[in-house]
Amino acid sequence: MSYTVQDYKKGQPRWCPGCGDHFFLASLHKAMAEIGVAPSQTAVISGIGCSSRLPHYMATYGMNTIHGRAAAIATGCKVANPDLTVWQVSGDGDGLAIGGNHFIHANRRNINLNMILLNNRIYGLTKGQYSPTSPRGFVSKSSPYGTVEDPFRPAELCFGARGHFFARAVATDAPGTIEVLKAAYNHKGASVCEILQNCVIFNNGTHDAVYSKEGRAKNAIYLRHGEKMLFGENNEYGIVQEGFNIKAVKLDEDGYTEADVLVHDAKCEDNTLQLKLAEMEWPIALGVIRDVEAPTYDEAVWSQIEEIKEKKKYHNFAELLETNDIWEVK
Amino acid sequence: MEIKEKESVVVRFSGDSGDGMQLAGNIFSTVSATVGNSISTFPDYPADIRAPQGSLTGVSGFQVHIGAGQVYTPGDLCDVLVAMNAAALKTQYRYAKPDAAIIIDTDSFGPKDLEKAQFKTEDYLGEMGIDPDRVIACPLTTMVKDCLEGLLDPKSILKCRNMFALGLVCWLFDRDLNVAFNFLREKFSKKPEVAEANIKVIQAGYDYGHNTHSSVANVYRIETKHKVPGRYMDITGNKATAYGFIAAAEKAGLKLYLGSYPITPATDVLHELSKHKSLGVITVQCEDEISGCASAVGASFAGALAVTSTSGPGICLKSEAMNLAVIMELPLVVLDVQRGGPATGLPTKSEQTDLLQALFGRNGESPMPVVAAASPTDCFEMAFAASKMALEHMTPVILMTDAFVANGSGAFKLPDLEDYPAINPPYVPEELKGSWTPYMRNEEGVRYWAVPGREGFEHILGGLEKDDKTGAISTNPENHDLMTRKRQAKVDAIPVPDLEVLGDKDDAELLIVGFGGTYGHLHAAMDELRAQGKKVALAHFRYINPLPKNTAEVLLKYPKVVVAEQNMGQLAAWLRMKVDGFVPQRFNQVKGQPFVVNELVEAFKQIMR
Numbered sequence: 001m002s003y004t005v006q007d008y009k010k011g012q013p014r015w016c017p018g019c020g021d022h023f024f025l026a027s028l029h030k031a032m033a034e035i036g037v038a039p040s041q042t043a044v045i046s047g048i049g050c051s052s053r054l055p056h057y058m059a060t061y062g063m064n065t066i067h068g069r070a071a072a073i074a075t076g077c078k079v080a081n082p083d084l085t086v087w088q089v090s091g092d093g094d095g096l097a098i099g100g101n102h103f104i105h106a107n108r109r110n111i112n113l114n115m116i117l118l119n120n121r122i123y124g125l126t127k128g129q130y131s132p133t134s135p136r137g138f139v140s141k142s143s144p145y146g147t148v149e150d151p152f153r154p155a156e157l158c159f160g161a162r163g164h165f166f167a168r169a170v171a172t173d174a175p176g177t178i179e180v181l182k183a184a185y186n187h188k189g190a191s192v193c194e195i196l197q198n199c200v201i202f203n204n205g206t207h208d209a210v211y212s213k214e215g216r217a218k219n220a221i222y223l224r225h226g227e228k229m230l231f232g233e234n235n236e237y238g239i240v241q242e243g244f245n246i247k248a249v250k251l252d253e254d255g256y257t258e259a260d261v262l263v264h265d266a267k268c269e270d271n272t273l274q275l276k277l278a279e280m281e282w283p284i285a286l287g288v289i290r291d292v293e294a295p296t297y298d299e300a301v302w303s304q305i306e307e308i309k310e311k312k313k314y315h316n317f318a319e320l321l322e323t324n325d326i327w328e329v330k
Numbered sequence: 331m332e333i334k335e336k337e338s339v340v341v342r343f344s345g346d347s348g349d350g351m352q353l354a355g356n357i358f359s360t361v362s363a364t365v366g367n368s369i370s371t372f373p374d375y376p377a378d379i380r381a382p383q384g385s386l387t388g389v390s391g392f393q394v395h396i397g398a399g400q401v402y403t404p405g406d407l408c409d410v411l412v413a414m415n416a417a418a419l420k421t422q423y424r425y426a427k428p429d430a431a432i433i434i435d436t437d438s439f440g441p442k443d444l445e446k447a448q449f450k451t452e453d454y455l456g457e458m459g460i461d462p463d464r465v466i467a468c469p470l471t472t473m474v475k476d477c478l479e480g481l482l483d484p485k486s487i488l489k490c491r492n493m494f495a496l497g498l499v500c501w502l503f504d505r506d507l508n509v510a511f512n513f514l515r516e517k518f519s520k521k522p523e524v525a526e527a528n529i530k531v532i533q534a535g536y537d538y539g540h541n542t543h544s545s546v547a548n549v550y551r552i553e554t555k556h557k558v559p560g561r562y563m564d565i566t567g568n569k570a571t572a573y574g575f576i577a578a579a580e581k582a583g584l585k586l587y588l589g590s591y592p593i594t595p596a597t598d599v600l601h602e603l604s605k606h607k608s609l610g611v612i613t614v615q616c617e618d619e620i621s622g623c624a625s626a627v628g629a630s631f632a633g634a635l636a637v638t639s640t641s642g643p644g645i646c647l648k649s650e651a652m653n654l655a656v657i658m659e660l661p662l663v664v665l666d667v668q669r670g671g672p673a674t675g676l677p678t679k680s681e682q683t684d685l686l687q688a689l690f691g692r693n694g695e696s697p698m699p700v701v702a703a704a705s706p707t708d709c710f711e712m713a714f715a716a717s718k719m720a721l722e723h724m725t726p727v728i729l730m731t732d733a734f735v736a737n738g739s740g741a742f743k744l745p746d747l748e749d750y751p752a753i754n755p756p757y758v759p760e761e762l763k764g765s766w767t768p769y770m771r772n773e774e775g776v777r778y779w780a781v782p783g784r785e786g787f788e789h790i791l792g793g794l795e796k797d798d799k800t801g802a803i804s805t806n807p808e809n810h811d812l813m814t815r816k817r818q819a820k821v822d823a824i825p826v827p828d829l830e831v832l833g834d835k836d837d838a839e840l841l842i843v844g845f846g847g848t849y850g851h852l853h854a855a856m857d858e859l860r861a862q863g864k865k866v867a868l869a870h871f872r873y874i875n876p877l878p879k880n881t882a883e884v885l886l887k888y889p890k891v892v893v894a895e896q897n898m899g900q901l902a903a904w905l906r907m908k909v910d911g912f913v914p915q916r917f918n919q920v921k922g923q924p925f926v927v928n929e930l931v932e933a934f935k936q937i938m939r
Binding site: 073317 | 558564576606627791802
């Protein structure tokens, strides 16, 4: 059976006009229709925040839960029923501040969740406080003189927690977003997708460098596994290695040629270069940055249950009782 | 030699944490239960994992109460104290009756041992005022070494000391050693040489007692009365709780999911359930208490019997996710094995100080059923009952036990699940497809359960208030008021058994009221008072929210009522809130230790005066 976008859509979104969440929601509907898992077999689980309203606009099963706990709740849901396709949706506050512990442990355990991190670097629902991804010095209502703390870099956190999948897209870039969502679905294990999105009210312009198609042509690089890392309006730039680092260079200048340009390897177990790519400030890396196969927690839980069922001789409560030291009173 | 016929006897095994006192105690209680004695046990651990050997803080005890008739508690004071070293004698003697027999290992009373135990002289018996005639002083370590020389390595030989003490105690009570031997052969089935070594030592201990009986004041006999025929096992409260969840999941035909984080004294439930993968039990040791509960909410949404286990500090952290289950109206069992508080408090000790937290410790109007287990074996019944209540009424339920019942044990008559009621969750009927909305209720006011995977019932739940009719987010004032009332009415309507009155139910001058793990002590106190000719009754609560329908009738019937609890009056406060005109006396103790029956008896006599 195949599905259309309409099969996943529900209700009228109530985000501010121009909010990045609108763009992302449309891409998620499209990606789900292309993936083709039935709405009845899909659960979309969010925490609290502007972006966490998203499940209300899905015709799937879902929960809009409590602040920060989406990954933990999704974990129980997926482990209890591994047949469900589970999407966990959080903003940067929900996912990385109050829910930071669950974010890292879901990655460490490698639970087969598609983890969406809608990053607008601001708290929108509480009307404009800095978030754990706001840059140092960021001025907001709760930091009128600028923040005095460094932000998390989501990829670094994901990799530090031994995450096996990390991808990035810009909310306004539908094809790019759909591509990473499908890749996240196809990856078995915790799949983190950082979606760069704008908050028109409280942090307008935060991702300006890549928010428009023209901007992305100049300032972004689309990474594809097995392809040379070229970018620019005419592919005139490339990523090369320099010592222990990587850098962007203009080809045919300073002696660099296309032959020097690195080939992207998302499947490489060692995440060193993938991290370098994820953290580049120019160009900003988009697409699937890391995608490495590893055992998933939910599968391991159930295969262990099957294995122990084979080994042990008791399979119901009455048989369990018989495994104890029993005496009889006559 | 004098042979004492006794109704019941209390034996306390004590030694270093590593001395295997619990194993010796377990075997002794099993051996006694096999001849039909009733049993009740209680371990008393130090909070330190392994305090320095021979030190006062490193002593652990294990108390066994065996009786000809029913015993309700592990006993206040012991008739026999086994002290494996000087520190044990020093710290545990306070639990011995004035005429108790005391078994000591003289090899562990050397100058260094006495120093570590802070004795000032070598006359440790004199220092403690112990009559030497009551002491069975035995060079236990030497005798074990002689017995096993060449059979095991020196370290393993020392581990068998507990079995010598057990042999001595078995002799003292004229127990059949074959039961102990079978127990050990079963336990060490993979290491037969260890089993045989232990058996040899038990026999040596028994023979030592037999051959030197002239030094002992008395030997005890416990006959058996009121046998209830059947097959039994010894079970701790935590294990019984785990078994109750397994039984309920099987009865309901659901997967059992436990989300948990290790915390004393609840961790054994996680341990126990983690063993039973062959029954399909899923246990997730989560990153924190929050996730333990939150993941259980997720598992419940996905259609499992979801449980999260913890103690008071964990309830603090779980309360937000518990509240999510309240508003989403999903089944969930939250186990609170109470310990001493506040904050980290007394982690290994027992209190009943979480009751008001369980009833009220959440934001908003958050009605949640609360039930409490009365004894180690009752943990099975109440875990089953809590699961049934959660699944059939689509609500989180708090099951309260405490360190005392969780770690204590009793003889558990093997249950037959055929005798237990069916568990029927209110799954949404297929014919409602197309017209169903998430907050439609059945005639009992319970929301239907639509488990993900069913086509045509896709829906969104959440922590925001929802419209009664459509299930969409709603801030409508009338709707919120209506939904609040519906959630309350649903919990209020849950049927619970009537409150039972024991003792002089028609003409008691004093009604004793309690809840949860103090049942045994309150019952024993009532028995003692009645034996002294007083008119006393006991009403013990296992169902706390909602309260039994006859609660007011019972509480207002008697001239005097005392609510006895291990807190500052939490049950009394709850009952006064629920029963107009109820003004009880109170007996409150917050020591982290079980009640002492004699203290209860004296206090209740004061009230009756």
